[in-house]
Amino acid sequence: MESFKVNILGCGSATPSMRHNPSCQVINFRESLMMIDCGEGAQLQLRRNSLKFSRLTHIFISHTHGDHCLGLPGLLSTLSLHGREGCIKVYMLKEGIRMLKPVIEYMCPHCSFDVEFVEINPKGGLLLETNALTVEAFPLYHRVPCVGFIFREKKKPRHINGEMVKFYDVPVRLIQDLKDGADLVLPDGRVVPNSVLTSDPNPATSYAYCSDTMFDPRVAEAVRGVDTIYHEATYTSDLEDKAFERGHSTAAQAATIAKMAGAKRLIIGHYSKRYEEPAELLPEALAIFPNTIAADEGMSIDLLAD
Amino acid sequence: MESFKVNILGCGSATPSMRHNPSCQVINFRESLMMIDCGEGAQLQLRRNSLKFSRLTHIFISHTHGDHCLGLPGLLSTLSLHGREGCIKVYMLKEGIRMLKPVIEYMCPHCSFDVEFVEINPKGGLLLETNALTVEAFPLYHRVPCVGFIFREKKKPRHINGEMVKFYDVPVRLIQDLKDGADLVLPDGRVVPNSVLTSDPNPATSYAYCSDTMFDPRVAEAVRGVDTIYHEATYTSDLEDKAFERGHSTAAQAATIAKMAGAKRLIIGHYSKRYEEPAELLPEALAIFPNTIAADEGMSIDLLAD
Numbered sequence: 001m002e003s004f005k006v007n008i009l010g011c012g013s014a015t016p017s018m019r020h021n022p023s024c025q026v027i028n029f030r031e032s033l034m035m036i037d038c039g040e041g042a043q044l045q046l047r048r049n050s051l052k053f054s055r056l057t058h059i060f061i062s063h064t065h066g067d068h069c070l071g072l073p074g075l076l077s078t079l080s081l082h083g084r085e086g087c088i089k090v091y092m093l094k095e096g097i098r099m100l101k102p103v104i105e106y107m108c109p110h111c112s113f114d115v116e117f118v119e120i121n122p123k124g125g126l127l128l129e130t131n132a133l134t135v136e137a138f139p140l141y142h143r144v145p146c147v148g149f150i151f152r153e154k155k156k157p158r159h160i161n162g163e164m165v166k167f168y169d170v171p172v173r174l175i176q177d178l179k180d181g182a183d184l185v186l187p188d189g190r191v192v193p194n195s196v197l198t199s200d201p202n203p204a205t206s207y208a209y210c211s212d213t214m215f216d217p218r219v220a221e222a223v224r225g226v227d228t229i230y231h232e233a234t235y236t237s238d239l240e241d242k243a244f245e246r247g248h249s250t251a252a253q254a255a256t257i258a259k260m261a262g263a264k265r266l267i268i269g270h271y272s273k274r275y276e277e278p279a280e281l282l283p284e285a286l287a288i289f290p291n292t293i294a295a296d297e298g299m300s301i302d303l304l305a306d
Numbered sequence: 307m308e309s310f311k312v313n314i315l316g317c318g319s320a321t322p323s324m325r326h327n328p329s330c331q332v333i334n335f336r337e338s339l340m341m342i343d344c345g346e347g348a349q350l351q352l353r354r355n356s357l358k359f360s361r362l363t364h365i366f367i368s369h370t371h372g373d374h375c376l377g378l379p380g381l382l383s384t385l386s387l388h389g390r391e392g393c394i395k396v397y398m399l400k401e402g403i404r405m406l407k408p409v410i411e412y413m414c415p416h417c418s419f420d421v422e423f424v425e426i427n428p429k430g431g432l433l434l435e436t437n438a439l440t441v442e443a444f445p446l447y448h449r450v451p452c453v454g455f456i457f458r459e460k461k462k463p464r465h466i467n468g469e470m471v472k473f474y475d476v477p478v479r480l481i482q483d484l485k486d487g488a489d490l491v492l493p494d495g496r497v498v499p500n501s502v503l504t505s506d507p508n509p510a511t512s513y514a515y516c517s518d519t520m521f522d523p524r525v526a527e528a529v530r531g532v533d534t535i536y537h538e539a540t541y542t543s544d545l546e547d548k549a550f551e552r553g554h555s556t557a558a559q560a561a562t563i564a565k566m567a568g569a570k571r572l573i574i575g576h577y578s579k580r581y582e583e584p585a586e587l588l589p590e591a592l593a594i595f596p597n598t599i600a601a602d603e604g605m606s607i608d609l610l611a612d
Contacts, residue, residue: 015384016350040380041347044322066383066413070376074346077372078321099412106405107372 004029004153004205004303006230009045011269011278011295013212013234013248014067016040019277021297022067023211023270025230026051027151028300029133034058036149036209042071043078049298053079058089058128060120060135062211063146064096072100076115077107087114091127091137093145094119120147124222138222140213143247148219150226152206158198168192207303211270214244215253220260228303229263230295232270233281239272251281255288264306269295310335310459310511310609312536315351317575317584317601319518319540319554320373322346325583327603328373329517329576331536332357333457334606335439340364342455342515348377349384355604359385364395364434366426366441368517369452370402379409382421386414393420397433397443399451400425426453430528444528446519449553454525456532458512464504474498513609517576520550521559526566534609535569536601538576539587545578557587561594575601 005028012020022039026046033055035042046053056079061069069092076088092100097117104115120127122145124138132154137147157179165175168184178184184192208223211232223229234248243250249257251268258266266289268281275281278294285292293301311334318326328345332352339361341348352359362385367375375398382394398406403423410421426433428451430444438460443453463485471481476490484490490498514529517538529535540554549556555563557574564572572595574587581587584600591598599607 014387016347016380018350018353040377041322041350044324044347047324064412066380070380070383070413071346074322074372074376077376081320095412099409103405103409106370106401107376 002304006207006301006303007049007051008295008297008299009042009049010039010297011271013270013272015273017273020271021045031055032057036060037062037068038071038075039067040070043075053082054084056088060149061092061096063142063144064093064099065144069096069100073103073107076104080108080111083112085113087116089116089118091118091120093122122147140210140219141216142212146212148208148210150206150208150223153204155204156201158201161197161199164197205303212248214247215249217260220257223261226261226263228265228267229258229261230267230269231257233268233285234270234272236281237284251285252288255285255292258289264291266292267295267301268292308610312513312607312609313355313357314601314603314605315348315355316345316603317577319576319578321579323579326577327351337361338363342366343368343374344377344381345373346376349381359388360390362394366455367398367402369448369450370399370405371450375402375406378406379413382410383413386417389418391419393422395422395424397424397426399428428453446516446525447522448518452518454514454516456512456514456529459510461510462507464507467503467505470503511609518554520553521555523566526563529567532567532569534571534573535564535567536573536575537563539574539591540576540578542587543590557591558594561591561598564595570597572598573601573607574598
């Protein structure tokens with residue numbers, strides 16, 4: 001039930017290729033699906049990865065370059081043809097809404113569900129808060145306005161110790177209070193400390209998406225303390241000048257950000273098409289930040305596992 | 307040199323699936339490439355079929371449903387990233403231009419080539435005329451304004467009989483006249499009939515694209531005498547009512563149009579995703595029009611061969 005995974009649907013850059021799809025990820029949080037970026041072909045990648053269309057509730061678009069958003073009209077149009085109901089919230093910068101909203105409305109004239117466009121402030125801020133999760137945006141440093149996203153589980157309830165609860169004959173109505181950390185007051189007035197009745201909850205986990213961006217220490221500041229960071233690594237270090245010029249990062253720079261931010265794990269992606277295999281970029285990241293994974297299409301990474 | 311082929315890049319309908327891409331074809335006419343419809347994923351299909359981006363000069367969009375045009379912004383954006391030069395002409399109905407031109411201009415702010423949008427009159431008419439080819443539009447009958455396209459080779463020059471030309475010592479400056487059918491006047495005033503010096507040219511070949519459309523005898527009228535007809539066959543005959551209701555055709559109706567039009571060959575496509583294989587739709591077309599091919603992605607059909 002406590003699932004929190006990221007599925008990599010596309011980790012190429014700029015143009016789709018035979019090897020990689022453009023940017024797209026899906027966060028699977030307790031069976032609800034949230035998409036991050038939606039490059040061309042995203043709808044097919046959803047299907048290929050057996051992710052259910054009906055569970056997709058939110059779409060977050062980092063910026064308005066084609067490889068991050070051009071799959072959106074087709075995806076929403078297909079969802080409508082499938083008769084999906086309810087509402088999908090699409091979070092975009094204002095230029096993205098201006099550009100794509102008319103296309104989406106034209107392509108889905110009798111849309112079976114509501115599409116709610118939510119404008120992202122390029123300076124960042126809280127986008128979504130549920131009982132169990134928050135999603136916030138923060139600025140990235142690219143050629144055009146661009147934001148990253150942090151998905152944070154909220155603090156989780158304490159684990160109930162079933163045997164002790166039976167021993168003290170705790171009524172059901174008090175269980176939630178115990179989970180929230182309250183002590184138990186017995187009918188005779190004695191107080192049983194919460195720590196006797198519960199144990200520590202699983203730690204709340206967090207995930208940050210940083211693409212597209214040049215190397216900038218402000219990114220490390222923004223994602224400080226996040227457990228797993230996805231950071232773009234378009235180039236290897238020999239092309240650091242080109243990375244800077246294009247508003248992108250090298251794999252070594254991605255690893256440096258993860259190290260500066262105190263992350264537990266780094267995922268690199270958004271590879272230039274000049275690299276045949278993600279393995280070409282991995283070694284220079286590993287040298288700086290050992291717990292690095294090179295993203296690849298079809299990968300599902302359990303964010304709760306270390 | 308006289309190549310005239312159609313490459314099937316997508317022959318599915320409505321939504322891309324694991325089996326079929328949305329509508330897209332490429333006419334390879336003497337090494338110049340012209341695209342018909344541009345569903346999502348068209349750029350990847352171009353690459354998969356080893357069709358050179360640099361040779362693509364014209365794009366014809368039949369109508370403004372997503373599965374026929376949503377690949378366009380990504381394709382043009384990729385062409386620009388590849389530094390393609392010159393001009394690409396994009397022919398669309400006015401609603402398509404209104405919808406997609408702003409997206410294309412936004413996605414390719416420093417486009418390396420000119421994109422010229424040409425508005426198609428939904429009533430049809432001549433769109434393009436070169437030395438060797440014409441392309442014309444004609445109305446189809448779908449849920450929204452929609453046109454088909456006819457590609458016609460112009461009448462070809464007569465074949466020169468090399469031996470006879472040497473025998474009569476014909477100067478080079480007269481060769482073109484002979485190819486055009488002129489008789490030869492010798493220095494002494496005698497006339498050598500053209501038929502002695504040349505033989506009949508290869509017949510001019512034609513190809514019509516009819517998708518999307520319901521069954522309508524006016525389509526047969528419009529494509530009368532065309533050699534090869536591509537006609538949509540979204541459904542099998544058991545779903546004829548659904549075809550009518552959705553503005554589509556059955557495979558039997560596609561074959562009936564080909565027969566009424568006196569075509570030499572029929573290609574069916576635009577299959578509903580309910581069919582696993584094109585072979586499911588083929589038998590009912592074959593029963594009415596024997597020379598039918600069921601389109602499939604990756605197919606290249608030589609329009610000059612019978």
